Amino acid sequence: MKPANDKWGFRAEGSEQINLDKADSSLYRRLLNREPGFAVCLFCGSCRATCTSGNEGMNFRLAHLLLQRGETARLKSLTDPCLLCGKCTLVCPRNVNIRAVVYNLKIMLHEPF
């Protein structure tokens, strides 16, 4: 049997909408547990601007935002390029130990859930 939403010959391929009612922020909470300091992030983008791997897709600001919203699919590609050099930590105006946050996030992303 055809799915109901196919009966007009086209289908809606998911939604762009972030549904906070269904968002799963458990990974975010687990990471906060390990490295609580990053909750104060301003999303100013200094970390990305100064990042050694910033042009290779490393983006802590966006990774943090996606984590908060429970969107985990892109996290690996946004943090894999990180070399753990720590420049981001030097420029962060809220003094977040970004290097440690990314380090812990990398471990968690590679751990079996």
Add this chain to the structure above:
Amino acid sequence: MYQHNQYQKGKPQQVAVVGAGVAGLSAALTLKKQGIGVVVFEKGETPGGHLQQWHALFPDREPAAGVLNQLKQEASEQKISLRTQTEVAAVTPSGNKFRIETSQGEQNEFDAVLLATGFQLFDAARKEEYGYGIYQRVITSAGLEQRLGHGGTGLTVNGRPPHRVAFVHCVGSRDEKVGNHYCSKVCCVTGVKQAITVKERYPQCEVLNFYMDLRMFGTGYEELYREAQEKWGVMFIRGRVSEASQMHDGTIQLKAEDTLMGRPVRATVDWLVLLVGMEPEKRAQQWARSLGLQTGQAGFFSSPEKFLHPSLTAVNGIFTAGACTGPASIPESVNQGRAAALSVLEFLAEKDEAGK
């Protein structure tokens, strides 16, 4: 209402105002008009505080000189006793009075003391990554005011108008790396005001403002922001500049993340303007310690009754007003000065009553 004549029955009570900036002068004028003896101590050569360095005031770009001159003229009409180039070295409680010792070693007693010691601008050289003091074309918002003011050198580069100017918001504010976690609140609108002035002066120049948040809290500020977008085409980029470097031709290249685009951004500019924040005056903090006054987390004076009596301190008879209590605009400093004067009058009236 106060019957101010009561103070004139005997010798008028004497109040020392420390700082002849906007708040101090406003307080002194209010007290003097109520028949109180006032001496204003000012460490600088002339009264007016930071207002003297400013070319135009937000939000309507009124010339700062007009406001300054009016204030100075009123002070001279009221014959305010102004002691310039006189730094207050110590304030010591002495019986029911306060002894003020100046840097010249002179000592005098006062019935009350009003601290209007103001602020100091953040030293932009501390943010080494922006290159202030290293690169010639990295300047501060205060430096830009001077360049745009009468007799200022403007922003001409090798005889041509600037092609592009960038402003960096939150320099020395909201930055824990320099120990200033707080928002200086007036720099946002200053950045918008200065961006417009640059466009007015150099219509072909592109102006970029790099910000984290734009806090247009005051009356007329949001309208100014709108005008900057609509009439002047100022480009606002949501991202904090992480570093600047000087190119071989003297231009400045800056790096940021355009956080709304989600991509790193780089731009070369003729001038980089750092919107420097406000810090508590160091001397004021020393007093705070020696007198047992309270300061908030950021180091500015704070009142034990900050909602209803914001100009009080932990010491009965010592009052505060203006930017020494936290970042403040000029109208706010004027209001605080006048309000503190009223608190001083209440204190003096009680003291007068108790002395009878």
